[in-house]
Amino acid sequence: MLSESQPSSYSVFHISPLIRITLLAFYLALTIPLPFLASAAAAPLPSEVLWVGLCLGLFALWGALSERVIVDEEKIQVVYPFWFPSFFRKGWFLSWAEVKDLKMRTTGQGGLVYYFVSKSSDRAYLLPMRVVGFARLVGLIENYTGIDTTDIRPLSQPWMYLILLGFTLLLLLVDGWTIWTAISLGLVA
Structure with a gap:
């Protein structure tokens, strides 16, 4: 929530819905079968414990994907x-007067990311790149x-x-068929 001292002219950028939906669906596709597999295999860890862990993981992922970038005349x-x-993820802010440069770095997968470099400290701040309106965000950064x-x-x-969403939906279909088959054969209670 914005404070009352927030300047009247600001822009809010949210993570792209395509990215949010894809990553949440991918998480579910990878984890939903686990409690059923634990039950069918009579694993020492009860499936209820797995359900609790999956819900906590979904909560953490949902929160991380609820990131917002707020830009105004004074700061990002x-x-x-x-x-x-x-303790999961901390927000940050950087005043435009403190921005020294934007430095490019390559990721382990060969992509490019950019960091704001601060004038007064050695800290670097990752430029959020998965937001809706990224071109407008970059334009505001250049402007300020x-x-x-x-x-x-x-x-x-x-x-x-x-592409990832398509494969995730296919995986969810296979998961559903596997769980339905295990239930119908009485392998899962």
Whole structure:
């Protein structure tokens, strides 16, 4: 929630719904079968414990994917919902006057990410790249800092998440068929 001292002109950027839906569905596709497999295999860990763990993991993922980027004339900040514990992920803010540069780094998968470098400290702040309106965000950064942002592109393209979503839906279908078969054969209580 924005404070009353928040300037009247600000922009809020949320993580793309395509990315949120894809990652939540992928999490569910990978984890939902586990309690059923534990029950069918008579694992020493009760399936109820797995259900609790899966719910906690879903809560943590939902909170992390609820990140918002708020930009105004004075600063850029990354915030999370009030209900999301800060020990999972902490937000940050950086005033435009403190921005020294945007530095590019390569990821382990060969992608490019950018970090804000602060003038007063050695801290670096990751530029959020999976937000709706990324081009507008980059335009605001260039406007407020004067840093040339013409070469900055999103980390991943929408088609990558569409492909992952397609395979995730296929995996969910297989999961559903497997769970239904196990239940109908009496392998799962």
